[in-house]
Amino acid sequence: MNRVRLLVFNPVLNVLDYRVPDGMATPLGALVVAPLGPRQVLGIVWEPDQLEGEAVADSRLRPLLEVLPVPPIPAPLRRLIEWTADYYCAPLNAVARMMLGPMAALRGGGTATEYRLTGVEPARLTPQRAAALDALQGEQASIRELAELASVSDGVLRGMVSAGMLEAVTVDLDRPYPRANPKHAAPDLSDEQAAAADTFVAAVRDGGFQPFLLDGVTGSGKTECYFEAVAEALNTGKQVLVLLPEIALTENFLRRFEARFGVPPVLWHSGLKQSERRRAWRAIVAGQAQVVVGARSALFLPYARLGLIVVDEAHEVSFKQDDGVRYNARDVAVIRARFEGIPVILASATPALESLQLAESGVYRKIDLPSRFGGAELPDIQIVDLRSEAPERGHWLSPRLVRELKLRLERGEQSLLFLNRRGYAPLTLCRHCGYRFQCPNCTAWLVEHRLSRRLACHHCGHEVPVPDACPECHTPDCLVACGPGVERIADEVAEIMPDARVAIVTSDTLNTPEKIGEFVAAAEEKLIDVIVGTQLVTKGYHFPELTLVGVVDADLGLEGGDLRAAERTYQQVAQVAGRAGRGEKPGEVLIQTRHPEATVIAALAAGDRDAFYAAEAEARRDAGAPPFGRWAAIIVSSEDEAEARDAARAIGGTRPNLPDVMILGPAPAPLSLLRGRYRYRLLINARRSAQLQDVIRQWLGGLKFPPGVRVGVDIDPYSFV
Numbered sequence: 001m002n003r004v005r006l007l008v009f010n011p012v013l014n015v016l017d018y019r020v021p022d023g024m025a026t027p028l029g030a031l032v033v034a035p036l037g038p039r040q041v042l043g044i045v046w047e048p049d050q051l052e053g054e055a056v057a058d059s060r061l062r063p064l065l066e067v068l069p070v071p072p073i074p075a076p077l078r079r080l081i082e083w084t085a086d087y088y089c090a091p092l093n094a095v096a097r098m099m100l101g102p103m104a105a106l107r108g109g110g111t112a113t114e115y116r117l118t119g120v121e122p123a124r125l126t127p128q129r130a131a132a133l134d135a136l137q138g139e140q141a142s143i144r145e146l147a148e149l150a151s152v153s154d155g156v157l158r159g160m161v162s163a164g165m166l167e168a169v170t171v172d173l174d175r176p177y178p179r180a181n182p183k184h185a186a187p188d189l190s191d192e193q194a195a196a197a198d199t200f201v202a203a204v205r206d207g208g209f210q211p212f213l214l215d216g217v218t219g220s221g222k223t224e225c226y227f228e229a230v231a232e233a234l235n236t237g238k239q240v241l242v243l244l245p246e247i248a249l250t251e252n253f254l255r256r257f258e259a260r261f262g263v264p265p266v267l268w269h270s271g272l273k274q275s276e277r278r279r280a281w282r283a284i285v286a287g288q289a290q291v292v293v294g295a296r297s298a299l300f301l302p303y304a305r306l307g308l309i310v311v312d313e314a315h316e317v318s319f320k321q322d323d324g325v326r327y328n329a330r331d332v333a334v335i336r337a338r339f340e341g342i343p344v345i346l347a348s349a350t351p352a353l354e355s356l357q358l359a360e361s362g363v364y365r366k367i368d369l370p371s372r373f374g375g376a377e378l379p380d381i382q383i384v385d386l387r388s389e390a391p392e393r394g395h396w397l398s399p400r401l402v403r404e405l406k407l408r409l410e411r412g413e414q415s416l417l418f419l420n421r422r423g424y425a426p427l428t429l430c431r432h433c434g435y436r437f438q439c440p441n442c443t444a445w446l447v448e449h450r451l452s453r454r455l456a457c458h459h460c461g462h463e464v465p466v467p468d469a470c471p472e473c474h475t476p477d478c479l480v481a482c483g484p485g486v487e488r489i490a491d492e493v494a495e496i497m498p499d500a501r502v503a504i505v506t507s508d509t510l511n512t513p514e515k516i517g518e519f520v521a522a523a524e525e526k527l528i529d530v531i532v533g534t535q536l537v538t539k540g541y542h543f544p545e546l547t548l549v550g551v552v553d554a555d556l557g558l559e560g561g562d563l564r565a566a567e568r569t570y571q572q573v574a575q576v577a578g579r580a581g582r583g584e585k586p587g588e589v590l591i592q593t594r595h596p597e598a599t600v601i602a603a604l605a606a607g608d609r610d611a612f613y614a615a616e617a618e619a620r621r622d623a624g625a626p627p628f629g630r631w632a633a634i635i636v637s638s639e640d641e642a643e644a645r646d647a648a649r650a651i652g653g654t655r656p657n658l659p660d661v662m663i664l665g666p667a668p669a670p671l672s673l674l675r676g677r678y679r680y681r682l683l684i685n686a687r688r689s690a691q692l693q694d695v696i697r698q699w700l701g702g703l704k705f706p707p708g709v710r711v712g713v714d715i716d717p718y719s720f721v
């Protein structure tokens, strides 16, 4: 009898065996539907010896129901899924789920129904219909998605369909994407760029696993260089995956891609409409999608003919996923390239110490672009010691920074002020009784957002309107904002330069592709004088008229328990500094700090990257920290505080005693309450020789917890809160 072993998508069961009905073809990797009790379950045909399962007698096997009409998951991707599950101590089917598209896409292409405005506008409108009419100009999507866009109920939109204001459109989900043209607008590369590009092109042409670290200063044209490798993949009919750290950057990338290749790339991220998602997934598995640009979730998709992976801004911590499967897309991208036998390019102006170390030890091949394109110079960097050059009371911009800002405004040049804090003020308190606004679900202060007149938790999204009186002592008009966020800095700019056109750039203000597009266009057309932004504007953007960058508080990132705080501060400040002087005019950077003597600040001031990395490497070596030693975290949480504490203690009490593994904790997490769950942490610091994952699996495998307790393992953690 013909039997198969399946990896199934079920929270409790992972592996099940089935009988294959006569005449059904079930190659390895096939996606199938199988009966499970009275229900059905989705599964993937897997190598039986790779999946541990209970041996079931032939006679007890139930037959598979159907094979889904999509190509089987290729072997290299199956191996990647196994590797990822094993390395990150995650369930195999949770990892495998990341390669699946929407269920509807697995069932076949076909069509979807979407709706759009017809142009019919009755003379009298309900307020909801008027709002929808406004919000839905130029949009086309399902009723559900349109309702979300317009913030009205589905019912309102259904009514508009009946009234002839919205019409149904049938969308063909298998309509092909337009073909990119590798010769559309090929640039003239500098000698330095051409050398780098030739290396990448040869690697794509020859195939085979080759990891590159493209280490080029800000504005050196890293994108142009790897675009040549993309062009080579297009010439040879291979697919390319470009990973970007944030959706916000895709808009900018898209414009550049289209300018170079004549058509936009295929996008993949959480913001896609259902129909776009279905279409993209099907084009990816069919090999029709030539270049896919996405956030980390694009990494596990079943590309039919992958020929190159690029990870841009590869140092970014947002490549690390911190919920569900806790994996690092930068690292897994390299592993995927290895299984696929293809080149991978990690591009950055400020590589992670881990990546530099791998380059130094010869695992990655390092390609350098040491100078800016077109003769632009790197900006001049100055330190403002806030202890001797203090801003006025209740202000945050030092006199020197204010002078430079005014000078730029006079000259018609642009400035950028960087502060990595959204909203108006990070803490609000009552002047009368000292009451502080805190999130009920998290160990966190509520952040005032003056633009939306709300107090918001940046961890769980909890929001309340700003009250008129203190909720504790009921004194009216007694609330004080403590500390600055970008909105407050923007107010300060407006106060000192009333004529300046100021743009606030954060994930609150630039939350759709349209808004990002408008911002970029406005900045390029010089309709903005001062940009005040969070880390969102520190990378990827190229505004030639921008000549001044002010770092409002360089010490901010050094606070808190982040074990990579110095490196992250270095990267952020170097990246934002890199936005200055990219055109013909030279750039200047002012870094405000209270700790000019700190190694990272001194290195930034001296423009001495090597000195910073050397000192940081030394410190990490001493601490046994990555890349010299290894870390892992165990995070225990429950809605019940005692339950969480007991579970953490039970884990602590059974800790293994090994010479090459040190275990710290359990201790309450810095964010000891998050989204209503009480949290405890353990930190494991291991020598490279230790079999870290095996140790953790054995340790936790023997323990049982109440159903309300979650125990998460974070291998190579980036977050310590």
Ligand SMILES: Nc1ncnc2c1ncn2[C@@H]1O[C@H](COP(=O)(O)OP(=O)(O)OP(=O)(O)O)[C@@H](O)[C@H]1O
Residues within 6 Å of the ligand: 187, 188, 189, 190, 193, 216, 217, 218, 219, 220, 221, 222, 223, 224, 348, 349, 373, 539, 540, 541, 542, 578
């Ligand atoms: N060979 C070239 N021909 C024409 N323009 C180029 C060339 N190389 C780079 N440029 C332009 O120079 C600017 C900087 O290049 P790019 O944005 O690729 O740099 P980068 O290395 O990615 O910088 P960052 O790390 O700061 O984002 C871009 O506007 C780009 O189009």
Ligand SMILES: [Zn+2]
Residues within 6 Å of the ligand: 439, 440, 441, 442, 444, 457, 458, 459, 460, 461, 462, 675
């Ligand atoms: Zn909260």
